[in-house]
Amino acid sequence: MSEADEARARILEKAEEFFLTHGYSRVTMDELAAELRMSKKTLYRHFSSKEELGEAAIVASFARIGEELARVAGDERRDFAERFHGFVKVLAGRYARAGPVLRDLQRDAPALWQRLLEVRRAAVQANFGGLIAQGVKAGALRADVEPRLLIRMVLTLVDQVMRPDVLGELGMTAEQVLPGMLGVMLDGIRTGREARSRPAEKTRGARS
Secondary structure: OOHHHHHHHHHHHHHHHHHHHHOOOOOOHHHHHHHHOOOHHHHHHHOOOHHHHHHHHHHHHHHHHHHHHHHHHOOOOOOHHHHHHHHHHHHHHHHHHHHHHHHHHHHHOHHHHHHHHHHHHHHHHHHHHHHHHHHHHOOOEOOOOOHHHHHHHHHHHHHHHOOHHHHHHHOOOHHHHHHHHHHHHHHOOEOOHHHHHHHHHHHHHHHO
16 A cells, blocks of 8 residues: 555544544544644645545445445355344444434535435445345245345335434434334245244254
């Protein structure tokens, strides 16, 4: 990694920390430069504006979430149900931690909020698409349901419900809403075969 890349990564890490702690609108480039012990000129050389820095922080954050979800999806020790619950746990936890800054972006930075929605939609398509394919292959999900339709349904639910204003109206947290919302949708396409086979396998193992 070059010196410029290292500096950029350090700025992004500190900016994300500040945004999560203080909210986007309350963070200034002056404060970031002082915390990083660099001049504003150096900071602006890497990011020309606070908006550019905010967008980069959003992209970096979702990239890390994608890596975490990929680890869950690739864990062959888990069946589909366990991987699905692992997905939900990661997403709900991340959303809960980012709740204050998401409310801030939706209220005070509409352009960045729209950019966040775009990045989130791409992340949902990439990660849930793979998870659904795994479920069909394992026999846990019905093979006759069009995957593209399922992804569009997930996107619609996430877009319309996983929003600070909607969660506030519901008086519910992301940890409460996300598992129930996705569970209701997926229950309609579960086969139940994978869930029934696991106890049988354990029984056979106990007899042998």
